[in-house]
Amino acid sequence: MKLTGAQAFLKCLEEHGVEVIFGYPGGALIDVYDELMKNDKIHHVLTRHEQAAVHAADAYGRIKGSVGVALVTSGPGATNAVTGIASAYLDSIPLIVFTGQVPTKLIGNDAFQEVDIVGITRPITKHNYLVKDADDLVPIIREAFHLAKTGRPGPVLIDMPKDVLATRITYPEAKTISMRTYKPTYEPHPGQIEKACQAMLKAKKPVIYAGGGVILSDSNEELTSLARQLNIPVTMTLMGLGGFPGTDPLSMGMLGMHGTYYANMAVANCDLLIAVGARFDDRVTGRIDAFAPHAEIIHIDIDPSSISKNVRVDIPIVADCKNALVAINAWFARSSEFNAKECLEKNRPWHEQIKEWKTKHPLGYVEETDIIKPQFVIQKLHELTGGDAIITTEVGQHQMWTAQFYHFNKPRQWATSGGLGVMGYGFPAAIGAQMAAPDKVVIDIAGDGSIQMNIQELATCKQEKLPVKVAILNNGYLGMVRQWQELFYNKQYSSTVMEVAPDFVKVAEAYGAVGLRATKPSEVEPVIREALKINNTVFMDFVIAREEGVYPMVPAGKATTEMLLV
Amino acid sequence: MKHTISVLLQNKPGVLSRVTGLFSGRGFNIESLSVAQTLEQDVSCLTLVTSGEDTIIEQITKQLHKLIDVIKVTDMCEHDNVEREMALIRVKAEAHTRAEVLRIIDIFRGKVIDVGPKSYVLEITGKASKLQAVIDILRPIGIQEIVRSGTIAMTRAQKS
Ligand SMILES: Cc1ncc(C[n+]2csc(CCOP(=O)(O)OP(=O)(O)O)c2C)c(N)n1
Ligand SMILES: [Mg+2]
Numbered sequence: 001m002k003l004t005g006a007q008a009f010l011k012c013l014e015e016h017g018v019e020v021i022f023g024y025p026g027g028a029l030i031d032v033y034d035e036l037m038k039n040d041k042i043h044h045v046l047t048r049h050e051q052a053a054v055h056a057a058d059a060y061g062r063i064k065g066s067v068g069v070a071l072v073t074s075g076p077g078a079t080n081a082v083t084g085i086a087s088a089y090l091d092s093i094p095l096i097v098f099t100g101q102v103p104t105k106l107i108g109n110d111a112f113q114e115v116d117i118v119g120i121t122r123p124i125t126k127h128n129y130l131v132k133d134a135d136d137l138v139p140i141i142r143e144a145f146h147l148a149k150t151g152r153p154g155p156v157l158i159d160m161p162k163d164v165l166a167t168r169i170t171y172p173e174a175k176t177i178s179m180r181t182y183k184p185t186y187e188p189h190p191g192q193i194e195k196a197c198q199a200m201l202k203a204k205k206p207v208i209y210a211g212g213g214v215i216l217s218d219s220n221e222e223l224t225s226l227a228r229q230l231n232i233p234v235t236m237t238l239m240g241l242g243g244f245p246g247t248d249p250l251s252m253g254m255l256g257m258h259g260t261y262y263a264n265m266a267v268a269n270c271d272l273l274i275a276v277g278a279r280f281d282d283r284v285t286g287r288i289d290a291f292a293p294h295a296e297i298i299h300i301d302i303d304p305s306s307i308s309k310n311v312r313v314d315i316p317i318v319a320d321c322k323n324a325l326v327a328i329n330a331w332f333a334r335s336s337e338f339n340a341k342e343c344l345e346k347n348r349p350w351h352e353q354i355k356e357w358k359t360k361h362p363l364g365y366v367e368e369t370d371i372i373k374p375q376f377v378i379q380k381l382h383e384l385t386g387g388d389a390i391i392t393t394e395v396g397q398h399q400m401w402t403a404q405f406y407h408f409n410k411p412r413q414w415a416t417s418g419g420l421g422v423m424g425y426g427f428p429a430a431i432g433a434q435m436a437a438p439d440k441v442v443i444d445i446a447g448d449g450s451i452q453m454n455i456q457e458l459a460t461c462k463q464e465k466l467p468v469k470v471a472i473l474n475n476g477y478l479g480m481v482r483q484w485q486e487l488f489y490n491k492q493y494s495s496t497v498m499e500v501a502p503d504f505v506k507v508a509e510a511y512g513a514v515g516l517r518a519t520k521p522s523e524v525e526p527v528i529r530e531a532l533k534i535n536n537t538v539f540m541d542f543v544i545a546r547e548e549g550v551y552p553m554v555p556a557g558k559a560t561t562e563m564l565l566v
Numbered sequence: 567m568k569h570t571i572s573v574l575l576q577n578k579p580g581v582l583s584r585v586t587g588l589f590s591g592r593g594f595n596i597e598s599l600s601v602a603q604t605l606e607q608d609v610s611c612l613t614l615v616t617s618g619e620d621t622i623i624e625q626i627t628k629q630l631h632k633l634i635d636v637i638k639v640t641d642m643c644e645h646d647n648v649e650r651e652m653a654l655i656r657v658k659a660e661a662h663t664r665a666e667v668l669r670i671i672d673i674f675r676g677k678v679i680d681v682g683p684k685s686y687v688l689e690i691t692g693k694a695s696k697l698q699a700v701i702d703i704l705r706p707i708g709i710q711e712i713v714r715s716g717t718i719a720m721t722r723a724q725k726s
Binding site for chain 2: 118119122123126127130147179180181182303304305308309
């Protein structure tokens with residue numbers, strides 16, 4: 001039986017187990033939307049902006065551990081999706097974005113709503129395709145799923161001209177995918193494992209530096225057992241939070257620009273740095289020559305181009321993080337040289353040193369009685385959700401406070417735009433997360449600036465009946481930029497004061513959601529409790545200390561030991 | 567240091583711009599580039615000359631490898647290889663210089679491939695340094711136009 005391209009497209013999504021897609025229609029996609037209406041296996045979430053569709057698909061994939069799917073029309077639909085694609089690319093999130101395109105015979109004519117989206121997204125996708133022949137559609141989709149989720153994951157874009165979607169084709173049988181040019185290395189080299197383990201045996205001041213790769217490869221358990229068995233303190237990147245339990249005594253929380261004092265001090269003084277699925281980003285390393293200057297560096301990553309890109313690495317291990325950690329754990333299990341007690345003894349002075357740093361400068365803030373401190377709100381959210389909510393964020397101070405004070409204990413509980421830092425990510429991401437985990441509490445921790453970048457998604461929440469909670473830390477500023485202005489630009493608050501702002505409670509109500517407000521510390525807990533009880537979308541407007549700063553802070557370009565403290 | 571890098575690619579639309587986009591996007595430079603089909607119809611060979619410290623060259627080869635359409639990347643400097651470039655040179659050839667031009671081109675084993683009333687077009691192949699030598703010698707006679715290809719390279723047969 002022959003199928004149209006549009007029918008084959010949906011059938012191929014079903015073949016890959018896709019149940020939910022996020023999108024927005026348009027002329028070029030009308031054939032697909034016509035078929036979607038008849039399809040009862042795939043649920044289409046109509047977002048109110050294409051950027052939101054891509055962020056939602058991104059977070060859906062992160063929480064579920066699958067490949068998110070977004071569908072947007074040609075021209076402006078496709079260009080609106082670009083920010084979402086770039087964000088997913090920089091965070092290595094598996095995602096497929098399907099774009100409509102003008103009919104093949106019009107391509108290149110500057111036709112109505114034509115853009116060269118394959119050209120535009122070439123540097124921000126893992127790979128992309130323009131389907132020119134309807135018979136290629138299904139094989140390309142299969143290849144795209146394979147690419148998106150294997151190796152170092154990432155977004156793949158497929159551009160589908162309108163005539164391709166209308167052409168009748170024979171649906172090809174599924175085949176195992178083997179690509180001549182693409183064979184990621186999953187298995188670590190045994191010689192490198194041996195070297196790494198020997199280095200760990202010798203080290204007196206080791207640190208594990210865990211990144212998003214731990215989450216992406218689901219290797220949190222392997223990482224945790226390694227750290228506990230060898231008694232190695234762990235610090236995580238923004239993307240790696242949840243890769244190791246945040247409340248574990250070995251956890252030093254996040255490192256880098258807004259990392260903890262003790263994590264940054266530990267990295268600066270360690271004799272062995274074990275980087276797992278992390279990429280030595282400038283927000284982590286600060287001034288590069290002062291990063292882990294005394295350490296031998298082990299770097300486990302599936303992407304060879306990440307290794308020795310920014311920092312020289314002594315023991316590179318190109319492999320899936322999970323396979324590498326399994327191999328390392330197995331090495332210690334059979335090693336006669338390894339003795340857990342000795343190891344504990346050997347590292348004791350190091351742990352004492354770290355404890356000293358922790359006591360000297362713990363993560364903290366100055367509490368106040370009459371004004372709400374943002375960190376207090378995060379602590380309360382943590383407490384009242386038992387640390388078990390799925391948290392998304394926008395970008396700014398609130399994002400850093402969340403990373404510092406919501407101590408994530410599990411992976412796939414956290415979605416933030418790390419690499420690109422997109423204001424407007426969190427709310428659509430919360431929609432994606434709630435679709436992925438309908439029974440979980442999902443909270444977007446937002447800033448008053450960022451929430452306005454995709455506030456229209458209240459309508460999507462309403463339509464899908466999603467009880468997403470949004471906690472707005474309302475400081476009346478583009479706070480993170482204001483903080484830089486305060487510290488480095490003579491307090492010239494150029495364009496960072498939100499002189500005009502909507503009443504967020506009323507905005508929520510206008511969409512049929514619920515709005516709550518807290519202006520005093522004593523109101524924080526009752527507002528959160530009430531919000532958690534309501535089976536509807538809730539905006540919580542927390543009017544917070546206006547000029548609170550995020551500390552510690554490593555000024556850009558400085559060594560990570562040069563921290564500004566509370 | 568200069569490196570000649572040979573890249574085997576799937577012969578598909580847009581592949582070249584993936585490579586050049588990678589170079590411009592990451593701030594690597596390309597000094598010359600040449601690309602054409604290989605023995606296999608669906609495979610192209612792209613040869614490019616770039617320069618940079620070892621760490622940069624390492625990144626270049628790794629990033630090229632990462633492109634899904636790239637089959638193989640070879641840094642020719644790590645192998646014994648032969649390299650060639652071609653130049654077409656339009657040089658003034660009037661009654662009193664014709665013989666000299668012919669003599670020069672003969673020494674460098676080039677060819678005259680077009681003859682005009684007042685000029686020749688010369689074809690010359692060799693390493694970049696040889697081409698430069700020819701150009702330097704012809705310059706006083708009067709070079710009107712030069713078109714040079716990018717470098718192409720091939721590894722030598724293994725001895726033994
Ligand atoms: C789309 C986008 N535009 C601009 C920026 C630059 N930027 C980073 S943080 C920030 C301020 C965010 O303000 P708000 O959402 O109120 O958060 P706060 O820092 O006050 O917690 C800005 C403008 C960005 N990250 N993303
Ligand atoms: Mg703000």
